Amino acid sequence: MSLNLVPLIIVIVYLALMLFVGFYTNKFLINDSTDYMLAGRALPAIMVAxxxxxxxxxxxxxxxxxxxxYGNWGMSAVWYVLAAAIGIIPMAFFAPKLRKIMAxxxxxxxxxxxxxxxxxxxSILNIISLFCLTxxxxLASGIIISALVGINVKVAILIAGLFTVIYTVMGGLWADAFTDLFQWAIIFFGLLIAIPFVIKGAGGWSTIVAKVPPTKMSLNGMGIATIVSLIGQYFITFMSGPEMVSRVFAAKDEKxxxxxxxxxxLFMGLFAFVPAIIGIAAFVAxxxxxxxxxxxxxxxxxxxxxVSGLVCAAIIASTMSSADSDMLCAxxxxxxxxxxxxxxxxxxxxxxIKMTRISNVxxxxxxxxxxxFQINIITLNIFSFMLRAAGPFAAFILAISMKKCSKHAGIVSILVGSAVGIYWQIMKEPYGILAIIAGSVASIIAFMITSFIETRVTNKIAPPLEEI
Structure with a gap:
């Protein structure tokens, strides 16, 4: 495999910067465990975003x-990320409550x-899920480094893993937040800068539009059902995702x-079109x-x-920013x-702090x-997202939403939702319904039925969330 020298140099510089961030935050910003785990609950809105x-x-x-x-979705592929932008909006209504409970x-x-x-x-479901996602x-970081820079994939996996572990162990969530800020800039602007070069190389936008079938340029190509399903999946994933919720816990205030x-x-909505345009241009060229x-x-x-080097760093950043968060949350x-x-x-x-660092390592x-072992990434991700959401979704969402619910509604919904989610995935998601959605819906139904019966028969009410 050939070694791409300029992209390799840029990636090395990028990885070195990540280590510097870890060193800086460890030396100047980590004073107690709250600093390490939640950045002192002091993150400004732009860093959280x-x-x-x-x-x-x-x-x-x-x-x-x-x-x-490039393939069968065409421009409608933007919904893969655009749905996430829509799916995270409801989280804004929960954010003040999440921040207020000081968890x-x-x-x-x-x-x-x-x-x-x-x-x-x-806790166990979250840890298993986060470990698999890490x-x-x-693995994704290693594969991308190997493909884009030109080194052996196993060596690339070790490099990606070690760099991620080192800067996360040193700086905790402060390092995570600073690197995410830098990584988002690299992801967005690195790919954005590539667009004019790619479009020009494909013959210009007018040539692209002329050569691409109109159906491939449509935003409805993947179908309304798939779009709605993606939005629902993202909402459930975000609201039950420890690495997402922890950012709200770490915000400097409710606002x-x-x-x-x-x-x-907004950021994700704008970004959605960037890789889609590159894919369409590649289809023509x-x-x-x-x-x-x-x-x-x-x-x-x-x-x-x-530009290739920036894109290499951008794609590596996109995976490392997820790995460090999953590791720290676990x-x-x-x-x-x-x-x-x-x-x-x-x-x-x-x-x-020491215990958390040891756990990170x-x-x-x-x-x-x-x-x-290079297990299929998609299979691993689908299982992980389902496991952390299907059961705990109702217990978490309704815990912060309902003033009055029964004491055992939580455990019943967790067990029922997890069982349905696992069964649905084993059965290859019948009727086209995603396992994460089937499990989450089952957990909500189980929660409501249990709470309805228990509050009327035994009057065992769950204590309200204490606001510290």
Missing amino acids: CSLAANNIGGGSTVGLASKA YTIPEVVGRRFGKSSHIIT ASQI AGKKATLMSA FPSIDPSKALSTAVFSLAPQW STIITKDLYQKYMNPDVSDNSM IIGLLAMCIAL
């Missing part, structure tokens, strides 16, 4: 979206209302949390290539090497929700080992 956007935009939203635009994690919120069993099960994102959520929707190589082929063949749950809560309630603050190294 960029972090939310960067966490959602991964390899699937860059390389994958361009591939779908650290989703399991903590569930546990406050529904007790120990709900807390432990939600492995898949490290910043709400503003950041809406800003992230290279009509017989593998669709999965649409973005890399178009950029490397039609843009200058410095470690925070292990430390706050399991270790401190049930094993060592009197643990010192310095020990909390262990999760990161194990995730790298899993990534080396």
Whole structure:
């Protein structure tokens, strides 16, 4: 495999900057465990917004979206990310409440209302999901580094994993937030800068429009049902996603949390068209290539090497920004929700930071080992998203929404939703209904039925969320 020197240099500089951010935040911004886990609950709206956007935009939203635009979805592939922009908007209405309750994690919120069993099960489901997602994102980073820079894929996986672990271990959420800010700028502007070169190389926009079938240029090509399904999937994923919710917990105040959520929707909405246009241009310039190589082929063949280097860094950033967040959230749950809560309630603050860092290292190294087996990324992601959402979705959303609900509604909904989600996925998602949606709907129904019966028969009411 040939080595692309200029892109390699740019990627090395980018990775070095990530390490510098980790060193800087560790030295100057980490004073206690809240600083490490939630950036001191001091993140301004712009940093939260960029972090939310960067966490959602991964390899699937860059390389994958361009591939779908090149293939049978055409320009309607924009909905893969545009649906996310719409799906995150409702989160803005929950953001003030989320910030006000002063929690650290989703399991903590569930546990406050529904007790120990709900807390432990939600913690375990979140940890397993986040661990799998960390492995898949490290694998995606390694594959992308290997393909775009030109080194062995296993070596690339180790490089991506080690850099992600090191800067996350050093700087916690402060490092995560700063790198997400930088990564979002690289993702958005790196790909945006490539568009004029790619369009020109394909013969200009008028040539592209003339050569692409009108149906391929339509925004409705994937079908209304798929678009609606994507919006629903994103809403459920965002509202039950620890790495997304933790950003709202870390906002400097309630207003910043709400503003950041809406800003992230705008950022993702604008970005959606960027890889889609590159994919369409690649369809005209290279009509017989593998669709999965649409973005890399178009950029490397039609843009200058410095632009290719920026795109390399952008795509690597899109996956690393997800990996670091998944890793840190899993470690925070292990430390706050399991270790401190049930094993060592009197643990010192310095020990909390040390424990979280150790957890980051262990999760990161194990995730790298899993990534080396190169399990199918899509399969791993689908399973992970379903596992963390299908069961806990109702318990978390309704815990912060309903003033009055029953004590056991949480645990029943978690168990029913998880069972239905797993069954639905094993059955290959019958009727075209996604497992994450089937499980989440089942969890809501189970929650409402249990709460209705229990509040009338036993009058066992769940305690309200305490606002500290």
